[in-house]
Amino acid sequence: MGTIKRDWLDLSKSFPLQVSDNIGVVPDFNRLHWHDSLEINYVKQGEGIYLINGRTYTMREGDIILLGPNDLHRAFETRDLVLQVTVFDSALFAADQRYEPDILAPFTEMNIRFDNLLDRDNPAIGELRGLLLDMQREYRTRADSYRAVMRAQLARFLAYVNRNFSKAPVGSASRLRGKQSLARSVLQAIHEDPVRAWTLQELADIAHLSPSRFSAIFKQTVGTSPLNYCLQIRIGQAIQLLESTERKIIDIAAECGFHNLSNFNRVFSTHVGRTPSQVREGRQKQ
Template sequence: MILLTFTRNEAIPKEKVIWPKQYPIYVGDTIGVTTYYQKLHWHDVLEINLIKSGSGYYMINGQRFEFREGDILMINSNDLHCAYEKDNLVMLVISFAPFWLLGNLRYDSEILSPFKEMGAHFTNLLDRDHPSIGLLRDILLELQVEHENERQSFASMVYSQLLRFLALVNREFRMEGVGKPKEKVNSAQLEKVRQVIYAMEEKFGHPWTLEELAALVYLSPSRFSDIFRRVVGSAPLVYLIHIRLERAMILLETTNMKIMEVAYECGFRTLSNFNRLFKQQYGVSPRISKKKNYQITVR
């Protein structure tokens, strides 16, 4: 059994996975992108995504990666990232603990290089036109079949497929130099964004202004807004609305608070504005969302 916990670092929640020692891997399909994963987050696992259908984009450490059916993405531990769906997204997600493969470093010291050298010799989005990309897709799908069928020695089969995948990426997709974006976001800037998002999460009902948020990390509003946009993919106050709407949904689903009380608790100053933004985000009105929750509660 794999448990997900969320802890606070200096900035935003860190997704921490408590792994079973003998089989520290998660394999499963996701349909669409949940509201949590539309928020910037990070975790202590290594992750591989195969896009089975649909399209969307990732924001990873300030870079935007457009993806479509057939693409494969690799996300390193501690990468700041969030995902957005464009249409009909189904994605195979494979995440695993790095310690599972450490023993193999005695035989192949480069087996984890696709993650360790990310940004230097590898990119998060693998070349979709590479001759070996089809073989990589097949390996991941075979890994999923072994995981789901749980036949005798399935853990060894999953392990071997994972090793095969990483070895092939290391052999075929290594580049001498990865092109850097013209305005790369550095680690200090990433940390500033983390700090601001942490403040947003902690005090989501506060009437934040752009000036206040920028002052938290000692930047001018224009400079802060530019960095935030490059890291997250949206303006700071737009992202804040996203956080508030998510908290509102949780309150509607888990409490008996009135809709107006929820709106004010989450920082919305007018009910009409809250209703409009909520429906825009979730496709239903707060009233309908609360009614569904009530029906589930009384049954």
């Protein structure tokens, strides 16, 4: 079985920033995917579920979700979901990093200083919502100098996230940043053999660490435990097969490393919020 592939987003080279509304969950969002571009999701309406790097987030109206480079993610609609999606290339702020090196920290230090789902109770969240809506208005009307205005609004958004939503001091973040490299080789191995029944010892051996030390570092940098991440990858493969083939569910479960159908159904429902049969039926209705 192939690995989960990277998406290549078609952003304009002259101005790599775009804003759009997704009503419901379009197919590209409804499958497990990742990309190099940076992404901001604002829930304008309704409710849904986001699976990000093996963690499940419930999203509702007013929530803001940040997706960094290489974040493995997938969205589900639970009720009348409308997402404003802002996507941009980090190159947009290449010059700014000379004067403000941490401008992209909300993405580059994800799971170190920042969470994917911004705290909905933070008093600063309202101002962030306003900036995202203002950016979309500029993008739609395209009045004179709209690119400069949008870029300034996005820079302000990032600065306010940096200022108000960091969960760790900058000093501790710099110490934690080095730990990310320890997880990268492990993530690569998992993605090269996604349905393998990895053990914690095998993964720790790749990082040349004890299982307990490796598990702590992996959770700190990725946001979930190593085995839960592996489980989510296997579930993602099962979803792709449910949606793209007519194979029996028991055969899909076995190919994805689940040798007990009732256990597969239970684990799948816990992580996805729907049964395998419901995922297949939903795809057939699209």
